[in-house]
Each structure stands twice: as C-alpha cells, then as structure tokens.
Amino acid sequence: MPRYQPEEIEKKWRNAYEEKKLYEADADEKREKFFVTVPVMYPDGRLHTGHMYTWTRADIFARFQRMKGKNVLFPQGFHMTGGPMAGMSLRLKSGDEKAIKIMKDQGATEDDIKRFAGNPLELGLFFGKTYKSDFDLVGTSIDWRRNFILSYTEQYSKFVEWQFRTLREMGYITQGSHPVVWCPRENTSLGDHDRAEGEGESPLEFTIIKFKIDGLILPAATLRPETIYGVSNLWINEQGEYKKVRFSNGEEWIVSKEFTEKLPFQKNVAEKIEDFGISELVGKTAINPVNKEEVPILNAEFVKTDRNTGIVMSVPMHAPFDYDYYNKKKADVKLKEPLKVIDVKTNPNLMEEAIKRFGAGEKELENATKYVYKTEFNYGIMNENNGPLSGRPVKEAKEYAIELIKEKGAYDNFYETSGEVICRCGARGLIKLVENQWFIRYSDKKLKEKTIDWLQNMDVRPEEAKAQIINAVYNMEDKAATRNGGLGTPLPWDKTWLIEPLSDSTIYMAYYTFAHLIKEMKPEEISDSMFDYILLDKKPDKKFPEIVEKMKREFEYWYPLDLRVTAKELITNHIAFFIMTHVAMFNKDKWPRGLGINGWLTVNGKKMSKSKGNTMTIDYVVNNYGADSARLISSASNGMDDAAWDLNNINGFKQKIEFMLELTEVIESFSEDKRLVDEFLLSRINYLIENSEKAYNSMKYKNSLNYSFFEFIENVKDYIDYGGNNKDTLKYAITVFSKLNHPLFPFVTEEINNALNKGDLLERYRSWPEINEEYKNELVENEFEVLKQTINDINNLINIIDKDPKEIIIGIAGKEKFGIYNKIEEITHRSRDIKEIRKAVQINDFVNKLLKNPKRLPNKKLDYELEMKVFTESKSKLKEMYNAEIKIEESNEDRAFPGKPMLVIK
RNA sequence: GCAGAGGUAACGAAGCGGUCAAACGUGUAAGGCUUAGGACCUUAUGGCUUAGGCCUUCGAGGGUUCAAAUCCCUCCCUCUGCACCA
Numbered sequence: 001m002p003r004y005q006p007e008e009i010e011k012k013w014r015n016a017y018e019e020k021k022l023y024e025a026d027a028d029e030k031r032e033k034f035f036v037t038v039p040v041m042y043p044d045g046r047l048h049t050g051h052m053y054t055w056t057r058a059d060i061f062a063r064f065q066r067m068k069g070k071n072v073l074f075p076q077g078f079h080m081t082g083g084p085m086a087g088m089s090l091r092l093k094s095g096d097e098k099a100i101k102i103m104k105d106q107g108a109t110e111d112d113i114k115r116f117a118g119n120p121l122e123l124g125l126f127f128g129k130t131y132k133s134d135f136d137l138v139g140t141s142i143d144w145r146r147n148f149i150l151s152y153t154e155q156y157s158k159f160v161e162w163q164f165r166t167l168r169e170m171g172y173i174t175q176g177s178h179p180v181v182w183c184p185r186e187n188t189s190l191g192d193h194d195r196a197e198g199e200g201e202s203p204l205e206f207t208i209i210k211f212k213i214d215g216l217i218l219p220a221a222t223l224r225p226e227t228i229y230g231v232s233n234l235w236i237n238e239q240g241e242y243k244k245v246r247f248s249n250g251e252e253w254i255v256s257k258e259f260t261e262k263l264p265f266q267k268n269v270a271e272k273i274e275d276f277g278i279s280e281l282v283g284k285t286a287i288n289p290v291n292k293e294e295v296p297i298l299n300a301e302f303v304k305t306d307r308n309t310g311i312v313m314s315v316p317m318h319a320p321f322d323y324d325y326y327n328k329k330k331a332d333v334k335l336k337e338p339l340k341v342i343d344v345k346t347n348p349n350l351m352e353e354a355i356k357r358f359g360a361g362e363k364e365l366e367n368a369t370k371y372v373y374k375t376e377f378n379y380g381i382m383n384e385n386n387g388p389l390s391g392r393p394v395k396e397a398k399e400y401a402i403e404l405i406k407e408k409g410a411y412d413n414f415y416e417t418s419g420e421v422i423c424r425c426g427a428r429g430l431i432k433l434v435e436n437q438w439f440i441r442y443s444d445k446k447l448k449e450k451t452i453d454w455l456q457n458m459d460v461r462p463e464e465a466k467a468q469i470i471n472a473v474y475n476m477e478d479k480a481a482t483r484n485g486g487l488g489t490p491l492p493w494d495k496t497w498l499i500e501p502l503s504d505s506t507i508y509m510a511y512y513t514f515a516h517l518i519k520e521m522k523p524e525e526i527s528d529s530m531f532d533y534i535l536l537d538k539k540p541d542k543k544f545p546e547i548v549e550k551m552k553r554e555f556e557y558w559y560p561l562d563l564r565v566t567a568k569e570l571i572t573n574h575i576a577f578f579i580m581t582h583v584a585m586f587n588k589d590k591w592p593r594g595l596g597i598n599g600w601l602t603v604n605g606k607k608m609s610k611s612k613g614n615t616m617t618i619d620y621v622v623n624n625y626g627a628d629s630a631r632l633i634s635s636a637s638n639g640m641d642d643a644a645w646d647l648n649n650i651n652g653f654k655q656k657i658e659f660m661l662e663l664t665e666v667i668e669s670f671s672e673d674k675r676l677v678d679e680f681l682l683s684r685i686n687y688l689i690e691n692s693e694k695a696y697n698s699m700k701y702k703n704s705l706n707y708s709f710f711e712f713i714e715n716v717k718d719y720i721d722y723g724g725n726n727k728d729t730l731k732y733a734i735t736v737f738s739k740l741n742h743p744l745f746p747f748v749t750e751e752i753n754n755a756l757n758k759g760d761l762l763e764r765y766r767s768w769p770e771i772n773e774e775y776k777n778e779l780v781e782n783e784f785e786v787l788k789q790t791i792n793d794i795n796n797l798i799n800i801i802d803k804d805p806k807e808i809i810i811g812i813a814g815k816e817k818f819g820i821y822n823k824i825e826e827i828t829h830r831s832r833d834i835k836e837i838r839k840a841v842q843i844n845d846f847v848n849k850l851l852k853n854p855k856r857l858p859n860k861k862l863d864y865e866l867e868m869k870v871f872t873e874s875k876s877k878l879k880e881m882y883n884a885e886i887k888i889e890e891s892n893e894d895r896a897f898p899g900k901p902m903l904v905i906k
Numbered sequence: 907g908c909a910g911a912g913g914u915a916a917c918g919a920a921g922c923g924g925u926c927a928a929a930c931g932u933g934u935a936a937g938g939c940u941u942a943g944g945a946c947c948u949u950a951u952g953g954c955u956u957a958g959g960c961c962u963u964c965g966a967g968g969g970u971u972c973a974a975a976u977c978c979c980u981c982c983c984u985c986u987g988c989a990c991c992a
Contacts, residue, residue, distance in 0.1 A: 002945095042992075079992085081992095082990095082991085082992065083991080083992075084992065178990080180990070189990070189991085191990080191991040191992085192991065194991090200988080202988075202989085370907080373907095374907080418907090434990090437990085439990095464910090464911065464912090465910095465911090467910065467911085468909085468910050468911075468986090468987085471909060471910060472909085472910090472987085472988095474909095475908085475909070475988085476989095477989075479989070479990070480989080480990045481990080482990085483990065483991095500990060500991085501990090501991085501992065502989080502990070502991080502992075503990085568911090568986065568987080569986075569987065569992095570992095571910090571986090571987075572909090572910090572986095572987050572988065572989075573987090573988095573989060573990095573991085573992090574992090599985095599986085600986095636918085637918090637919085638919080638920085640911070640912095640986085645918095646917085646918070646931085646932060646933095648931090648932055648933075649918095649931065649932065651932095651945085652931070652932075655945085655946070658946090700920095702918090702919070702920085702930090702931090703920075703930095705930085705931085706919095706920075706929075706930050706931080707930090709930095710929095710930055710931065711929080711930070714930085785925095789958095790958095792958090793957090793958050794958090795949080796956085796957085796958060797956095797957055797958065828924085828925095857924085857925095858925095859924075859925050860925060895957090895958090900958085903957075903958070904957095905957085
C-alpha cells in the first residue's frame with residue numbers, strides 16, 4: 001500500500017481551504033495586494049487539459065504571491081457576448097445532430113438540451129457550474145463570489161455603456177464604412193471559421209482608374225496606380241460577358257457581368273444595366289486620364305472577368321503578364337515600344353530577368369509578378385517619365401499617384417478578397433462594405449506611443465513576448481467595435497448595433513473588484529457618474545450610498561491589475577486592446593503591470609485538439625491521477641513554445657513524493673549529529689530557494705520544478721549518501737521542500753508541511769522560505785562536488801579492473817598545491833592569458849600540468865582542510881558502498897591534484 | 907505577403923562568452939530486488955578508449971575572440987498572429 005493517497009490528501013486540504021475561505025479576498029489596506037486574472041471563457045463545453053494548463057499557470061502565481069504574504073485576488077468571469085453561445089443555442093434549436101451529440105457527450109440530458117435551445121444563458125449556466133467544480137477539483141484558487149457573465153449581466157451592460165460613452169467623449173470612437181469578407185447567400189460576415197476554403201484571406205483594396213472612350217468609362221482595376229505613366233494599352237477579354245452600367249451621377253461604366261453582381265455590396269446601386277458587346281471596343285483607343293495619352297484596347301484571355309471590373313491596364317515593363325501578351329500582340333498589331341517608368345538600380349533589366357528566371361507559363365508568370373512587384377516596391381525609384389511622381393521611391397509613389405488620379409476626377413476603388421473564399425454553405429465569398437460601422441480608434445498615434453512607453457515598464461513573462469506585443473500595438477488599426485447578430489450590449493447611442501465581444505471585454509478586470517457588490521444594486525441605480533467616481537476618481541455630483549463607497553474602496557485597493565495570464569494567440573488582439581483601452585481611459589496608476597503568456601499544450605507529443613480526440617477533461621485527469629499530479633501540466637513549458645505534457649512524468653513524480661512522505665514519517669529516527677555534509681545541504685537549499693524563486697517570478701515553472709523538486713530531492717539523497725543524518729537539517733530540508741513546491745502541488749505539500757510543523761495553512765501567512773546568507777558556502781559545495789566526482793572516478797576504475805576492490809586509497813594533494821591552485825584560480829577569473837599566470841606563480845611540474853589545457857584551468861576555489869574533512873567524514877559511507885578498506889591520506893605524488901585526489905585501487 | 911518567435915543529444919528541455927560532452931525529466935539498456943512481471947533502487951546512455959584519457963558535436967556556412975551552443979553576417983528550415991473572428 002503506497003503512502004501517497006492523493007484522493008484522501010486532496011479532499012482533506014480542499015475542505016480546509018474551503019472552510020478557511022482561502023480563495024476569498026477582500027480589500028485590506030494593511031496588506032499588500034496582488035491581482036491576477038485569466039481572460040473570461042465561453043462556457044460552452046467541459047474544461048479540458050488545455051484550459052487547465054493556462055489556469056494552473058495563473059493559479060501557481062497566485063499561490064506563490066499568497067505565500068509571499070500578499071492578499072491575492074484571482075476571480076473568473078464568463079463571456080457570452082457574440083456568436084458562440086448564441087450559435088450553439090441556435091444549432092440545438094434547429095435540431096443539429098452534431099451539436100446535440102456534443103452536448104450529450106458532455107453530460108447534458110435531453111431536458112437540458114431543450115432548455116439550452118431556448119436560451120443560451122441556460123447553456124452558459126450549465127457549463128459554468130461544471131467549471132466551478134472542475135476548477136475546485138484541480139485546486140484553482142478562484143474567488144467565485146466575483147463571477148459574472150459578460151455581457152449578460154444587466155449591471156455589466158451598464159458598465160460597458162459607460163465605457164463606450166466615455167471612449168466616445170474622449171474622441172476614440174468614429175464611424176465609417178468597413179470592408180468585410182461576406183457570404184452573399186447567407187448574408188453575414190464570413191469569418192475564418194465559417195469558411196470551407198480561403199482561411200486567412202482578407203479584403204484587398206484595388207484602385208480603379210477611369211479611362212474614357214466616347215463618353216463611356218473603362219474602369220481599370222489595379223494594385224499599382226503608381227505605374228499609370230507606363231500604361232501602354234488596356235486589356236479586356238472577348239470571351240467574357242460585359243455590361244454597360246449607368247450610375248445616378250450619369251457615368252456609364254463598361255464592366256464584366258460578374259462585377260455588376262458584386263457592385264451592390266460596395267457601391268451605390270446602378271440605375272441601369274444593359275448588355276454590352278465588348279468586341280466593338282477592341283482596336284479602338286481610350287484616354288489615359290492622367291497624361292491624356294491614347295492607349296489601344298486589346299483582347300487578352302488572361303484577363304479574368306470574375307476578378308474586379310474585367311478591365312485591366314497594361315504596363316508591360318512592370319507586369320510580367322502584360323509584358324508577355326504585349327510582345328505576342330506586336331506580331332498582329334503595330335504597337336509602340338512600352339515605357340519603363342521604374343528603375344531598380346541593382347537590376348536594370350528586371351523584367352527580362354524575371355521572365356528568364358521564372359518562365360512564361362501561367363504559374364510561372366504569377367511568380368514572376370510577385371518577384372517584380374516586391375523588388376520594385378522595395379528598391380524601385382520612379383524615373384523622370386512620371387510627371388509629378390518622378391524621383392520618388394515606389395514605396396511612397398502609390399499615395400501620390402492616387403492623389404493625382406483623384407485630381408483628374410478619375411479615381412475610384414473596389415475591394416476583392418485577397419484569394420478565393422468559399423463559404424461552408426458553398427457560396428463564393430465577396431467583399432461587402434459595411435456602412436456606418438462604429439470603430440475604436442486604436443490607430444491613434446498618441447495612444448500607441450503612450451502604450452508602447454508603458455509596455456517598456458511592464459513585467460512581461462516571458463520577456464520575448466514583449467517585442468510581439470509592442471509590435472502588435474505599433475501596427476494596430478481601428479477596430480470595428482459593433483456587429484449585427486449574436487448576444488451583447490447594444491451600443492448606447494445607436495441601438496441597432498451590438499458591441500462585439502473583443503470590445504466589451506477590454507477593461508472588465510476592473511469590474512471584478514466590485515462584481516460581488518454591484519450585484520446587489522438595481523440597474524437603474526447605476527449611473528455614469530457613479531462609474532466616473534469609482535473608476536476615474538472624478539468628483540461626485542452627488543452623495544453616493546455606502547455601497548458605492550465600498551465599491552470604490554475595493555477598486556482603489558485592487559487596481560491596477562498585476563498579472564494577466566493568457567495564451568499567445570490573444571497577443572495581437574485582446575491583449576493589445578486591453579492595454580490600450582486602459583491607457584486611454586484610466587489614470588496612469590491604474591494601468592496594468594504584468595503579463596504572462598503561454599503557448600499551446602501538447603499531450604504525449606501530439607497537439608491537443610477536439611478533432612483528434614486527445615482532449616482530456618479536467619475531471620477525468622484528476623480522478624485518474626490526482627490533482628497534484630495533474631498540475632504537473634503547468635510545468636510543461638517555460639515560455640511560449642508549445643508545452644509538451646508527457647503522462648509518463650506523473651509516475652516519477654509520485655515516486656518522489658512517496659520518498660519524501662516516507663522521509664517525513666521516519667524523521668524522528670534521525671540523529672543530532674552535525675557534520676560537514678549538513679553545511680553542504682544547507683548551502684544547496686539556499687541556492688535552490690534562490691533559483692526556484694527566480695523561476696516562479698518569471699513563470700518558468702519547468703525551471704521551478706527542476707530546482708524545487710527534482711534537484712532538491714537529488715540533493716537530499718546526496719546528503720544521505722554522504723553520511724548526513726541530522727534530524728533538524730532534514731526537517732528543515734523537507735519543510736523548505738514542501739514550501740517551495742506548494743504553489744505547484746498545493747495539496748500534498750500542505751500535507752507534508754503539516755505533518756512536520758503543526759501550524760497555519762501555508763497560504764495564510766508569509767510562509768515563503770527566506771534565503772539565509774550565512775548558509776551559503778561555496779567552498780563546501782565545491783568540495784562535495786569533488787567527492788561526487790571522485791566517487792564517479794572510483795566507479796570507473798573499478799569497472800576497468802573488473803574485480804571487487806579490497807582497498808581504496810584516496811590521496812589528497814598537499815597543502816602547498818592547494819595554495820598554488822587557488823592562486824591560479826584567482827587569476828583565471830580576470831584573465832586566461834597563460835603568460836600572465838606563469839608570471840604570477842613559480843613554475844614547476846605541478847603548475848605545468850595545471851596549465852596544460854587552457855580550457856581546464858582551475859576555476860573553483862578549493863580548500864585543503866575541507867577536502868580532507870569531506871573524505872574523512874564520508875569514509876565509513878564509502879566503506880559501506882564498496883565493501884573495501886578505505887584509506888584517506890595526504891599524498892605528494894604527482895597524480896594528486898587539488899579537487900582530484902590520487903586513487904589507488906587494490 | 908507583412909510582423910514576431912525559434913532550430914541543442916532518442917524525445918521534452920536548460921544553458922546564452924570560459925566550471926560544456928552539455929543541468930533536469932522522459933525513454934532505452936544493464937545490474938539489484940522480486941516466484942515472475944510491474945513498480946522501485948543503482949549505474950550507463952556522442953564516438954574511440956580504458957588508471958581517471960582523447961576525438962567529434964549544439965540547423966548549414968562564414969566571421970570576431972586566447973576562448974563560441976552562447977556575439978556578428980549570410981543561407982536553410984519550423985512555429986505563431988494578421989482583426990470584427992472567439
């Protein structure tokens with residue numbers, strides 16, 4: 001029967017924590033606070049190991065901070081804004097078999113499903129309950145009193161309304177149109193997840209340049225308006241169907257039939273559309289609106305009528321397709337030499353080179369196009385043929401070209417998807433210009449600057465995530481903050497819109513500080529001026545009731561947020577929005593202070609995903625392995641790399657716990673003897689405390705585990721191996737061990753600590769072990785390293801002679817040798833110049849040997865007396881080990897070095 | 907395409923100028939224990955050696971340095987994000 005019975009231990013301490021309300025935190029001005037959060041979650045399914053990974057990482061930090069004596073708040077809310085919850089509810093309502101199966105697999109009954117189908121809130125509450133019990137099971141120290149649902153809580157909606165009115169007053173809200181990938185059949189925006197094909201494709205803006213012919217307009221679509229001076233002709237495709245479209249401003253455009261179908265999604269509706277025989281234009285000339293040049297209209301089958309207008313302007317010297325077809329056409333039609341308008345210094349004949357390099361097939365030309373565009377964009381200069389554009393780098397010329405075209409009254413624009421997008425429903429996605437959309441102006445330069453400045457001060461763990469976040473902020477564009485469907489808070493001044501989920505969740509962490517109090521208030525009691533008073537410290541316009549004062553005290557105490565823990569995919573959206581909105585709205589002393597970013601979790605080498613079926617629910621893992629074992633998962637990685645969790649690790653963990661429990665049990669059988677090895681262990685423990693603390697602070701839990709757990713146990717074993725048997729030392733060691741590991745494995749460490757030291761729960765007082773400077777003893781550690789090395793050598797030698805030794809003689813080098821050795825060691829730290837070292841000491845055979853290998857110069861202080869003592873004290877242990885006579889003596893033989901005794905094995 | 911991160915032994919991963927043939931864990935192997943298996947304990951785990959030694963390694967190729975896995979340059983490869991979608 002193993003000593004380690006996780007279920008029993010965990011139940012015991014789980015109850016103790018519950019009883020002492022360990023996780024419930026209230027403002028207490030006498031104590032330092034620590035506020036940690038993980039983003040809200042959508043309660044639409046059971047929690048699995050992936051969740052456990054992120055939440056345990058936050059929990060470990062929370063426990064670590066409690067042990068440092070801080071008052072820690074770790075709340076958790078749920079999110080129901082937007083599509084997922086409403087979507088699932090709808091799917092159930094429509095009897096979607098798959099959705100029903102998903103629900104049943106997760107423990108919902110027929111009745112539950114019926115309730116969910118009518119009301120997404122029921123769905124959320126159902127899983128919300130399982131979240132609480134799952135998190136409790138695995139020991140996530142959440143204060144559930146402060147739980148609330150975004151944005152299903154009326155009080156919270158008031159908060160969001162206040163937030164948006166405030167942002168608007170501050171000038172951070174604008175309205176405008178916005179291109180969105182759209183499904184014309186289902187008439188909704190087409191997010192990545194809704195696509196059968198074309199994930200990652202986004203709206204791409206094309207410039208339309210209006211070429212004129214006989215009062216008609218030929219709108220050529222291009223990504224490179226800066227090449228307008230190099231246009232040699234227009235291309236159309238005679239195989240395509242074209243239409244004449246009349247707009248209300250009187251303009252008549254010739255465009256492809258497909259274009260007329262996309263038109264309503266982006267431009268004003270055409271007044272009249274009629275068939276047009278495109279062939280009648282072939283051979284005629286149109287007028288380039290910028291330089292008034294006449295350009296011929298030619299047929300080319302490469303023109304795709306389902307892309308853009310079906311009219312293409314041809315710039316042979318800068319577009320491989322144009323170049324290729326232009327040269328072919330020259331055989332039939334008399335054409336001018338095309339004009340080169342961009343020079344690339346390093347490649348004077350870029351076009352020829354590109355065609356030669358890539359070839360002339362369709363695919364090849366596409367690659368050549370990419371190459372030419374990229375090279376010209378980065379290194380090209382507009383040459384003197386370009387009117388007002390001349391001399392400008394291509395990078396800048398585009399903007400100026402658009403201005404120029406606008407001046408001539410020949411500009412328009414049109415969006416296409418950057419690649420083909422197919423909706424799950426089978427329809428081909430296109431771009432819709434959503435009108436009157438509301439934006440948050442994250443593009444604001446000042447706001448970006450302030451945010452980036454602040455980010456420099458923030459504790460970002462791991463450090464390399466900081467660069468990513470700064471980058472994300474730097475590249476931030478305006479964010480569409482509203483949407484049409486789903487759940488959410490209506491935009492207060494334009495209730496046709498709902499505030500979308502990434503925008504109603506940027507400052508809700510502040511809401512946690514008073515979530516349990518505001519619950520008591522009626523929504524109509526809640527006003528903007530109340531939030532102004534609590535959150536922005538504005539002078540109250542009236543006296544507020546006591547509960548508001550209490551809310552303010554909680555907010556003032558807990559804010560700012562000290563740590564937000566999340567997976568890396570949120571960096572470029574949520575994390576950036578979260579920090580920027582704080583910087584925009586709050587006083588500087590309320591801006592967030594720290595972040596912890598982690599990667600994905602892999603289990604037994606495989607990326608976890610529902611579709612692969614390798615997700616394990618939290619209750620499954622805990623019930624099978626125990627909560628402490630399950631929490632090993634948090635140490636699966638140090639940084640943002642994918643975290644690898646190997647279930648095999650659990651076994652080793654349990655075994656080592658078993659060892660520590662056993663040691664704890666027999667602690668009274670150890671002696672009062674103190675020897676050198678006690679100094680060794682105390683020194684090691686100091687080192688381990690220091691390093692695990694560092695690792696915890698930077699959330700490198702893999703390292704924490706290494707120091708506080710594995711290395712710690714190795715050192716305790718070494719201590720015993722080298723003859724250590726002092727009761728106090730061991731008691732101290734086990735106590736420190738239980739404390740250092742408590743954040744990672746709260747239950748079993750509480751058990752161990754409690755068995756040795758009757759006292760309060762580890763997180764109810766400042767229990768984190770202190771570093772004792774006087775325990776640090778480098779010399780002793782070095783000499784025990786020598787012992788370890790020597791034992792290794794002995795083993796080696798025994799292997800070689802291949803017989804059981806009768807006698808082992810260990811010859812410690814003489815005292816003078818140690819003197820010389822240490823003198824050299826001192827120099828080594830500032831210089832490895834052999835000449836310098838030779839100057840400093842008298843040369844003899846011994847010195848020559850020491851200096852023989854410049855890579856192995858002395859670099860650890862050693863001590864003659866200690867070395868002697870280390871071996872003398874472990875003599876009986878060595879004797880036991882090898883079952884041989886052990887002789888420890890001073891040796892003046894050449895082979896005896898400080899730190900490397902001479903060995904004779906007989 | 908743009909931006910960011912990264913490539914270390916069978917695997918995960920530490921190290922980020924000298925203490926590095928490279929912590930720690932897992933896996934594997936041998937020995938011990940055991941009726942046996944599992945579990946556990948000990949040892950080994952780049953190559954060649956065999957009186958404690960030598961040689962070759964940290965994506966590839968160059969460079970800086972007395973000294974490079976660690977610093978610089980070039981190339982190759984992998985991962986992540988790119989917004990109205992959570």
